[in-house]
Amino acid sequence: MFLTISTTGDKTNPATDMGFLLHKHPDSPFSAPLSYGTAHVLYPEADAERCTAALLLEVDAVALVRRGKGKGRGGAPDTALAQYVNDRPYAASSLLAVALSRVFSSAMRGVCKARPELPGQPLPLRVEVPALPARGGPALVGRLFEPLGWTVTADPVALDTEFPDWGDSRYVRLVLESDTLTLAQALRHLYVLLPVLDDAKHYWVSSDEVDKLLRAGEGWLPGHPEQQLITSRYLARRWSLTRQALERLELVRLAETDDSDVEEMDNAVAADTGDEEKPTPLAVRRREAIVAALAASGATRVLDLGCGQGQLVQELLRHPAYSEIVGVDVSMRALTIASRRLGLDRMGERQASRVKLLQGSLSYTDKRLKGYDAAVLSEVIEHLDLPRLPALEYAVFGAARPRTVVVTTPNVEYNVRWESLPAGHARHGDHRFEWTREEFRAWAAKVAERHGYDVGFVPVGPDDPEVGPPTQMAVFVTGETKDRKEAKAA
Structure with missing residues (x-):
């Protein structure tokens, strides 16, 4: 079983720079023992114009059986002979995917200390896999790889060239070509999609596989048109794990969206009113309303649930009343951007002790979120499918149970005030619903x-007498919080 990765270059940018990215020198063949065989890395060609790295995997079928990881798996019938005589040593599968992650782990992470500028640079890449099981045929191979920027050639392999009437096997010879992807992106695509096409894994799939999938799929899987098929097959069709992964992927899409289009429409409305001053973006007005609600609650320890890129966390840090501000998001990419926005690496010790960024899914209870004074769900709920809202409701209001919860969401009635928004369209392409004021109030009351x-309810933005404000905000308080406020006022 083997796979080759090739690139081209010139004297200025020699193709052999790929050796730095792979952390494998072209002049030194590399071997690594695995639990089911041995992985070798060698370079059939390596000069300034063209460089090819080959991953050769020698699979020991007997070792697979003895470790209890080959029996009845890998698409082979569960018979004594099939445990030893099968396609695992010859066809790409999860075995090859694991070998990729073991021998090219730094390259998959995009790490290169010797040449730190290289990992972020797209390369002219050509990947070849001579024998790839493809349950779904060449058409599925195209549907999986083409949306990621690959030019795909998937030639079916005949069952027997001497007997063409027998037709094609389930294997294809795969060639992928691209000049827009980095090597790290290419390796992550292969790591996920090779076992997806084989539709089998050589090891038991446990809950940690969800984290592996999300790490390797970061940046491309949340928006992939075959997301559900990829997730299901990668997780060996285990429905509980698939559902968990899909919910987390949905929240990743949420974290990577912004309100720039909404802000532009809000500015246009202000300009139409004849206001000569620079209009205030709707996102800014939302943050101002949220900060005012938190100040009125007396909260000092606050959760920003679905914090995205950290705009609200940054605003809250400006107020010394907040002793602890925690941003929670499912997307590591969003949290990384938030960390840079906040300048956590340059922040003084005292200021840094006030802020924390956590990765987590809002669809699941999380003991780390208990005991806080207040929580904010700003423009979050409308990105979830309605059947999944109860899980979020329980995780926030039932399990975490902060004394105050602030929720904002668009008011769909206000959409008619934006001439640039076609009738019947949501403000953002990822919004699964947008509620009227009555619908939002009914949900909040329940x-x-x-x-x-x-x-209680607060309008955010200009409160139109006919259609209401562009954003509607609900402020939930426990009876304990209400009693405290009344006592303070007395």
Whole structure:
């Protein structure tokens, strides 16, 4: 079983620079023992114009059986003979994917200390896999790789060239070509999609496979048109794990969206009113309203749930009243951007002790989120499918149970005030719903009743007498918080 990765270059940018990225020198063949065989890396060609790295995997079928990882798996019938005589040593599968992650782990992470400028540079790449099981045929291979920027050639392999009437096998000879991808992106694509096409894994799939999938799929899987098929097959069709992964991927899309289009429409409305001053973006007005609600609650320890790129966390840090601000998001990419926005690496020790960024899914209870004074869900709920809202409701209002919860969401009635928004369209392509004021109030009232909160409503932005404000905000408070406020006022 083998795979080759080739690139081209010139004297200025020699193709052999790929050796720095792979952390394998072209003049030194590399071997690494694995639990099921041995992986070798060698370079059939390596000069300034063209460089090819080959990963050769020698699979020991007997070792697979003895370790209990080959029996009945890998698409082979569960018979004594099939444990030893099967396609695992000859066809790309999860075995090859694991070997990629072991021998090219730094390259997959995009790490290169010797040449730190190289990992972010796209390369002219050509990947060849001579024998790839493709359950779904060449058409599925194209559907998986083409949306990622690859030019795909998937030639079916005949069952027997001497007997063409027998037709094609389930294997293809795969060639992928691209000049827009980095090597790290290419390796992550292969790591996920090789076992997806084989539709089998040589090891038991446990819950940590969800984290592996999300790490390797970061930046491309959340928006892939075959996301559900990829997720299901990668996780060996285990529905509980697939559902967990899909929910987290949905929240990744949420974290990577912004409100720039909404802000532009809001500015256009302000300009139409004849206001000569520079209009205030709707996102800024939302943050101002949220900060005012938090200040009125007396909260000092605050959660920003679905914090995205950290705009609200940054605003809250400007107020010394908040002793602890925690941003939570499922996307490591969003949290990385938030960390850079906040300048955590340059922040003084005292200021840094006030802020924390956590990765987590809002669809699951998380003991780290308990005990806080307040939580904010700003422009979050409308990105979830309605059947998944109850899980978020329980995780926030039932399990974490902060004394105050602030929720903002678009008011769909206000959409008619934006001439640039076509009738019947949501403000953002990822919005699964947008509620009227009545619908939002009905949902909020039910949540408050179920979990022992009182709820009030605040308009955000210009409150139109006919259609209301562009953003609607609900402020939930527990009876304890209400009693404290009344006592303080007295």
